[in-house]
Amino acid sequence: xxxxxxxxxxxxxxxxxxxxxxxxxxxxxxxxxxxxxxxxxxxxxxxxxxxxxxxxxxxxxxxxxxxxxxxxxxxxxxxxxxxxxxxxxxxxxxxxxxxxxxxxxxxxxxxxxxxxxxxxxxxxxxxxxxxxxxxxxxxxxxxxxxxxxxxxxxxxxxxxxxxxxxxxxxxxxxxxxxxxxxxxxxxxxxxxxxxxxxxxxxxxxxxxxxxxxxxxxxxxxxxxxxxxxxxxxxxxxxxxxxxxxxxxxxxxxxxxxxxxxxxxxxxxxxxxxxxxxxxxxxxxxxxxxxxxxxxxxxxxxxxxxxxxxxxxxxxxxxxxxxxxxxxxxxxxxxxxxxxxxxxxxxxxxxxxxxxxxxxxxxxxxxxxxxxxxxxxxxxxxxxxxxxxxxxxxxxxxxxxxxxxxxxxxxxxxxxxxxxxxxxxxxxxxxxxxxx
Ligand code: ACO
Numbered sequence: 001x002x003x004x005x006x007x008x009x010x011x012x013x014x015x016x017x018x019x020x021x022x023x024x025x026x027x028x029x030x031x032x033x034x035x036x037x038x039x040x041x042x043x044x045x046x047x048x049x050x051x052x053x054x055x056x057x058x059x060x061x062x063x064x065x066x067x068x069x070x071x072x073x074x075x076x077x078x079x080x081x082x083x084x085x086x087x088x089x090x091x092x093x094x095x096x097x098x099x100x101x102x103x104x105x106x107x108x109x110x111x112x113x114x115x116x117x118x119x120x121x122x123x124x125x126x127x128x129x130x131x132x133x134x135x136x137x138x139x140x141x142x143x144x145x146x147x148x149x150x151x152x153x154x155x156x157x158x159x160x161x162x163x164x165x166x167x168x169x170x171x172x173x174x175x176x177x178x179x180x181x182x183x184x185x186x187x188x189x190x191x192x193x194x195x196x197x198x199x200x201x202x203x204x205x206x207x208x209x210x211x212x213x214x215x216x217x218x219x220x221x222x223x224x225x226x227x228x229x230x231x232x233x234x235x236x237x238x239x240x241x242x243x244x245x246x247x248x249x250x251x252x253x254x255x256x257x258x259x260x261x262x263x264x265x266x267x268x269x270x271x272x273x274x275x276x277x278x279x280x281x282x283x284x285x286x287x288x289x290x291x292x293x294x295x296x297x298x299x300x301x302x303x304x305x306x307x308x309x310x311x312x313x314x315x316x317x318x319x320x321x322x323x324x325x326x327x328x329x330x331x332x333x334x335x336x337x338x339x340x341x342x343x344x345x346x347x348x349x350x351x352x353x354x355x356x357x358x359x360x361x362x363x364x365x366x367x368x369x370x371x372x373x374x375x376x377x378x379x380x381x382x383x384x385x386x387x388x389x390x391x392x393x394x395x396x397x398x399x400x401x402x403x404x405x406x407x408x409x410x411x412x413x414x415x416x417x418x419x420x421x422x423x424x425x426x427x428x429x430x431x432x433x434x435x
Contacts, residue, residue, distance in 0.1 A: 001025055001035065001059055001410065009034055011043065018043050029064050029073075046417045052237075053312065058245065059408065062095060062400055063236045067313035070365075072320065074234060075099070083323045088229040088393075089113065089199050092171055095234055095400040116165075116172035117193035117202070120150045123177070127184045136181035136388045137266045143177050144170075145259030155253045157406055166254045167399045174258075174395045175199070178388045179206030185384070200226035203392065207381070220334040221379050225389075227327050228375065231320045231368060232390050234397030236313070240264040240271065244398040245405050249414040254402055261398045262391050268307070271390040274369040274376070275383050277308040278342070281374075287348045298358045306353060308346075308370030315363035324371040331375050343374050 005023030012019030020042035023035045033056045036047055049055045064073040072079040075094050082091055086100075093101045093109045101109060126146060130139055147169070148155060154166040180190045183206075191206045201222040209215035235241070243264035247257040265271035284293050296304045311318055332340055350366055353359045376386050405411050 003027070003059075005035070007032070011039065013043060013045070027059075030066070046419070048419055051312075052242070057237055057242060057414070058405065059410075060237070060401065060404060061098065062404060063234045063397070065236050065313050067311070067315050070314060070316035070319050072235070072318075079231065079319055080323060083227055083230050086230065087198070087200075088226050088233070091230050091233050092199075092396040095396050096167060096403065112168045113172045113199070114193075114195040116169045117176055117195060119147075119173050119176050119180075123147075123150065124180070124190060127180060127190075130184065132185060132187065134185070136178070136185060136384055137262065137272075137391070139181040139184070140174075140178060140388055140391055141259050141263050141266070143181070144174060144262055145256055147173065148253045148255035151255070154255075157248075157251060157253065160407075163254070163403055163406065167403060170254060170258055170399050171396050175203040175392045176206060178385075178392050179203065181388065182207055182382075182385055198222065198226070200229060207385075220331065224327060224331045224375060224379060227323070228372060228389065229393040231323060231372075232393035234394070234400065237401075238270070238312075239267075240394065241398060241401050244402050246414040248402045248405055249411065254399065257402055258395060258398050261394070265391055265394065266387060271369075271387045271394070273307050273367070274373040274386040274390065277346075277369055278373040278377060278383050278386070280307045281342050281345050281349075284345060284349070287345055290345075290349055290352055293349075294352060294356060294358075306349075306359070306364070308373075309353060309359065309366055310362070310364040311367045314365065314367065317365045318367040320368035321366040321370055324368055324375065325366075328371045328375045328378075332378055335378055337378055340374065340378065342377065346370065346374060 003025045006026050007024035008021045009024055010019055010021050020038060022038065025033045025035060027033065040046060047055075062075065064076070065071065074082060074091065075098055077086075077094070077100075082094075086094075089110055090101065090106060092113070093106060123143065123146070126143055127139070130142075151166070151169060154162045154169065156162045176193055183190050189211055191209045191211070194202050194205055197205055197217065201217040201219075204217050204221055204225055205215060208217075237245070240261040244257045244261040247260040248254070252260075268276045284290060293304075294306075296302045297306045328343060332338075332343065350370065354365065359365075373383070373386055376389065377383070381389065
């Protein structure tokens with residue numbers, strides 16, 4: 001650790017004379033951390049923390065979350081300020097390099113990203129192997145992982161220059177692959193990237209343009225897409241980021257690690273939630289059905305969750321949800337959509353839930369996914385692409401966290417332990433002798 005301990009805790013095991021003093025470290029912000037690395041050597045015990053809710057798995061300078069206060073900082077800058085005043089490409093620079101860029105640094109960085117937006121022509125052929133109705137996240141897992149087969153010059157993770165180029169390649173190519181996955185599902189030709197457009201505008205262009213006619217990217221939609229990307233760019237040691245770090249800790253190449261992150265993001269408890277929110281709103285159908293739906297959510301036997309609500313870390317409003325709700329109104333307003341029944345339904349659902357004791361007592365508030373699906377739908381993006389857009393945004397976070405881990409001299413393979421509750425040692429019995 002780079003911090004020096006500023007305290008200690010003593011652990012002792014009841015009924016024995018075994019005890020040990022463990023150092024306590026203080027980060028810049030957030031709770032102090034007990035360094036338990038000597039625990040097994042000193043006391044012969046492990047800690048038990050399924051879901052890792054109380055475990056700091058690494059030291060990081062990238063993103064800070066205060067879940068009780070609803071605070072999210074990228075490299076110290078509040079998400080609200082970045083969403084309002086910055087843009088995605090500047091946020092990418094910030095996450096990767098730790099500081100906001102000068103004008104010249106930003107220009108260079110943009111050039112570095114746009115230089116890599118195209119994919120190898122042979123990657124096009126992969127798509128023929130997928131069914132037309134394949135979920136685009138399935139395509140993303142496969143094709144992003146397969147990048148490792150094309151860029152052998154970037155696979156030495158110990159070379160800082162190769163790491164740098166791999167990072168550019170991933171940030172630049174993931175939107176191209178995402179758009180290809182979408183076009184393939186429609187049966188439309190792939191659209192090559194346009195490096196004269198900004199990151200978000202180019203992404204929309206690749207999603208929506210067709211060769212048969214000119215396509216103008218709407219600045220309103222480009223701005224909204226940019227903001228969605230900023231809000232999803234990083235989020236500390238969440239499930240997909242931890243997956244990227246764990247895969248990377250083995251020395252796996254960055255393309256494989258990001259593919260692992262995409263796979264983890266796909267689940268409905270994580271990035272798949274925005275898709276699930278829209279499905280849920282469709283099933284509720286009308287505000288008059290909200291009370292019976294809420295009753296179902298509260299019934300432990302129903303297995304129904306209020307999608308877009310609750311978060312492992314936020315026990316308050318997710319600050320991204322607030323910005324997303326505001327953006328949702330702006331986008332619908334600017335698109336001239338005065339009546340969006342799904343938005344009305346979502347707002348009524350939120351109003352009822354945040355006053356209901358079940359949600360209040362469990363500190364369940366809307367998360368980033370509650371409103372993002374409605375914005376994406378208004379932008380004409382199909383539901384199956386929602387999690388893909390999240391993956392496009394989060395790629396920079398994954399890459400930054402992967403790079404930070406590789407550059408950490410104390411990094412070693414991630415290898416959790418367990419409490420074993422299976423059968424004790426026993427001898428094999430031949431089938432004929434089993435009772
Ligand atoms: N609807 C109903 N009840 C819920 C919800 C929900 N959305 N979320 C949590 N709860 C309940 C749990 O059943 C539990 O109740 P209990 O104490 O009576 O058993 C209590 O609240 C605590 O929940 P946990 O499961 O311990 O919360 P955890 O931190 O493990 O889960 C999670 C967080 C997975 C996000 C959960 O809230 C959830 O499934 N939400 C819906 C899916 C969703 O929106 N995911 C997106 C997360 S944001 C992101 O990934 C970008």
